[in-house]
Amino acid sequence: MKKSINIAIALVMAAGMVSCNDSGKQNGKKGSQGGLSTNAAERVYVAPGEHDEYYGFFSGGYTGNLTVYGLPSGRMLKEIPVFSQFPTNGYGYTEETTPMLNTSFGFVPWDDSHHPDISQTNGELDGRWIFINGNNTPRIARIGLESFKTEEIIEIPNSAGNHSSSFITENTEYVVAGTRFSVPVPQRDMSINEYKGQFKGALTFINVDQETGRMGIKFQLMMPGFNYDLSHPGRDKSHGWFFFTTYNTEEAHTLLEVNASQNDKDFIAAVNWKKIEEYVNNGGGKKVPANYAHNIMDENTHTATSTMIKEVLTVDPLDVPGAVYFLPTPKSPHGCDVDPTGEYIIGNGKLSADLTVHSFTKMIDAIENKKFDGEAYGIPILNFEDILAGVVKQPGLGPLHTEFDNKGNAYTTFFISSEVVKWKVGTWEVLDRQPVFYSVGHGMIPGGNSRKPFGDYFVAMNKITKDRYLPTGPEMEHSAQLFDINGDKMELLLDFPTHGEPHYAAGIPAEIVAPKSKKIYKLADNKHPYASLSNSDVRVERNGKEVHVYMNMIRSHFNPDNIEGIKVGDKVYFHVTNLEQDFDVPHGFAVIGANTAELLVMPGATETLTWEPKKVGVWPIYCTDFCSALHQEMQGYVRVSPA
Numbered sequence: 001m002k003k004s005i006n007i008a009i010a011l012v013m014a015a016g017m018v019s020c021n022d023s024g025k026q027n028g029k030k031g032s033q034g035g036l037s038t039n040a041a042e043r044v045y046v047a048p049g050e051h052d053e054y055y056g057f058f059s060g061g062y063t064g065n066l067t068v069y070g071l072p073s074g075r076m077l078k079e080i081p082v083f084s085q086f087p088t089n090g091y092g093y094t095e096e097t098t099p100m101l102n103t104s105f106g107f108v109p110w111d112d113s114h115h116p117d118i119s120q121t122n123g124e125l126d127g128r129w130i131f132i133n134g135n136n137t138p139r140i141a142r143i144g145l146e147s148f149k150t151e152e153i154i155e156i157p158n159s160a161g162n163h164s165s166s167f168i169t170e171n172t173e174y175v176v177a178g179t180r181f182s183v184p185v186p187q188r189d190m191s192i193n194e195y196k197g198q199f200k201g202a203l204t205f206i207n208v209d210q211e212t213g214r215m216g217i218k219f220q221l222m223m224p225g226f227n228y229d230l231s232h233p234g235r236d237k238s239h240g241w242f243f244f245t246t247y248n249t250e251e252a253h254t255l256l257e258v259n260a261s262q263n264d265k266d267f268i269a270a271v272n273w274k275k276i277e278e279y280v281n282n283g284g285g286k287k288v289p290a291n292y293a294h295n296i297m298d299e300n301t302h303t304a305t306s307t308m309i310k311e312v313l314t315v316d317p318l319d320v321p322g323a324v325y326f327l328p329t330p331k332s333p334h335g336c337d338v339d340p341t342g343e344y345i346i347g348n349g350k351l352s353a354d355l356t357v358h359s360f361t362k363m364i365d366a367i368e369n370k371k372f373d374g375e376a377y378g379i380p381i382l383n384f385e386d387i388l389a390g391v392v393k394q395p396g397l398g399p400l401h402t403e404f405d406n407k408g409n410a411y412t413t414f415f416i417s418s419e420v421v422k423w424k425v426g427t428w429e430v431l432d433r434q435p436v437f438y439s440v441g442h443g444m445i446p447g448g449n450s451r452k453p454f455g456d457y458f459v460a461m462n463k464i465t466k467d468r469y470l471p472t473g474p475e476m477e478h479s480a481q482l483f484d485i486n487g488d489k490m491e492l493l494l495d496f497p498t499h500g501e502p503h504y505a506a507g508i509p510a511e512i513v514a515p516k517s518k519k520i521y522k523l524a525d526n527k528h529p530y531a532s533l534s535n536s537d538v539r540v541e542r543n544g545k546e547v548h549v550y551m552n553m554i555r556s557h558f559n560p561d562n563i564e565g566i567k568v569g570d571k572v573y574f575h576v577t578n579l580e581q582d583f584d585v586p587h588g589f590a591v592i593g594a595n596t597a598e599l600l601v602m603p604g605a606t607e608t609l610t611w612e613p614k615k616v617g618v619w620p621i622y623c624t625d626f627c628s629a630l631h632q633e634m635q636g637y638v639r640v641s642p643a
């Protein structure tokens with residue numbers, strides 16, 4: 001059977017066909033806004049001094065970062081640097097943070113981040129950590145929700161295009177990272193033509209220490225050489241399973257837009273990770289050589305260390321009978337979403353007009369009664385009709401992702417027809433649809449991929465912005481749209497621009513996170529080896545061509561503020577400690593001609609900037625953050641003498 005490629009073409013063309021209103025009437029006054037609420041302004045307005053109800057953590061896509069917005073206001077609260085250098089606070093430039101971006105490829109100061117997911121306990125958001133994937137150089141990061149800082153990054157070996165990541169199990173036992181591309185494992189020089197049957201797709205299960213959050217790869221399941229797109233954990237009754245969409249089960253290696261759209265159905269891979277965990281705990285699996293970075297930010301010194309790990313445990317699915325099955329799913333499923341009860345597994349076939357919903361109960365029954373429809377590479381394929389729970393008939397074109405509310409409804413995004421469709425879980429009946437502007441990717445409901453969604457809002461993350469905001473040249477920021485979903489119909493409340501390409505977001509009530517947010521690093525806890533906690537610690541130390549300047553700062557001076565004894569050709573380390581102990585009084589530090597960045601030093605912390613002076617002279621240093629009425633006085637000089 002052949003897929004109709006008309007839809008494939010429509011998908012490709014969608015960017016040019018969205019119903020952009022060139023007449024400029026999309027200003028909310030002409031009734032052309034779908035379900036725009038009449039009192040939308042009131043409902044998103046957060047008065048000065050008031051706080052939002054929810055935090056929204058939006059992936060930054062090709063910024064490599066994570067951006068925090070308040071909801072419903074859409075106000076941007078913070079950008080958290082994760083996989084990319086960030087001059088704003090020196091992340092990825094300072095001696096303390098550069099090890100965070102170390103990989104087996106060396107220092108990689110950029111990535112493409114797609115899917116944030118908040119840690120859970122019993123399937124409910126607990127607000128301890130948020131995890132996010134780096135697609136390009138496969139990595140998973142953990143961000144602490146007390147510090148709002150990246151605390152750990154682990155590289156994923158044998159993976160390429162770390163896309164079906166980072167989704168977590170009900171008690172944060174595992175963060176799961178699935179490869180998008182299959183590749184030779186181990187990597188080697190071979191003909192690309194020999195892809196079929198030779199390449200492997202690694203699905204990686206990373207365990208998480210419940211006290212510290214520390215990650216470690218438990219095992220990698222080495223799957224057939226398909227593409228693995230997205231994944232979601234089972235929950236409640238299906239806890240213990242993980243579901244991954246696949247595409248390109250044709251195993252094409254060129255012109256995928258045609259060659260990977262031949263099979264009428266691809267698969268959702270159902271993985272019984274509990275079974276594999278037991279197998280591994282009993283000594284199963286094979287240790288193979290690997291080389292990947294594990295980077296940890298020490299909470300006492302605020303200094304990262306990077307360790308290279310030399311092997312990884314791999315598991316062949318055929319060695320664990322009953323651990324992996326394929327659920328046939330029409331037309332290149334993209335998103336793979338499990339409803340809050342854990343019963344329904346939704347495959348969003350992006351070239352399909354229908355939504356296919358599988359039943360977990362039927363899946364178990366089909367497994368027990370061996371209702372198979374062949375196999376692929378020795379992995380049983382379950383019979384489609386035997387596991388089907390229902391079909392949402394023709395809700396729209398190009399379904400991508402589904403989220404859930406707290407009333408038994410699902411919300412699916414449709415990229416091609418640019419809309420969000422609300423439907424009833426169990427009856428598959430379409431209840432409402434609203435246009436979005438334009439071409440939506442993921443949607444997000446706070447808690448919408450957990451056992452307990454909070455509901456209230458749905459945020460559409462749109463790929464194309466066009467006429468929504470004032471033009472800013474050819475390049476526009478992406479657009480998010482906020483809907484109130486408390487009533488029968490979704491009501492549009494707000495458009496707001498988002499930074500980078502927010503693929504996915506995670507929302508959590510502010511009351512869970514805000515009370516834990518750290519306000520100050522205590523000076524007494526500062527164990528940085530180069531800290532100068534008192535004025536008797538400040539000094540300049542030379543060790544060959546390396547010069548260490550121990551400095552501190554407090555409103556409104558540096559100590560020392562006149563530094564001599566530096567020569568052209570030296571490598572100077574400015575170790576700067578902020579002695580303040582007031583919330584939100586950082587000081588900055590910059591020196592002329594540095595090819596790194598500035599420092600932004602939080603009260604109680606120490607950061608290090610390196611400088612290789614090139615020119616003889618007396619050169620200024622200054623504080624970059626306006627910190628008091630005497631901020632402009634917070635300056636000094638460095639004398640650089642000939643080599």
Ligand code: CUK
Pocket residue numbers: 114115163230334400401440441442503504
């Ligand atoms: S993907 Cu971007 S719209 Cu990376 Cu979750 Cu579907």
Ligand code: CUA
Pocket residue numbers: 555556586587588623624625626627628631632634
């Ligand atoms: Cu310190 Cu400005």
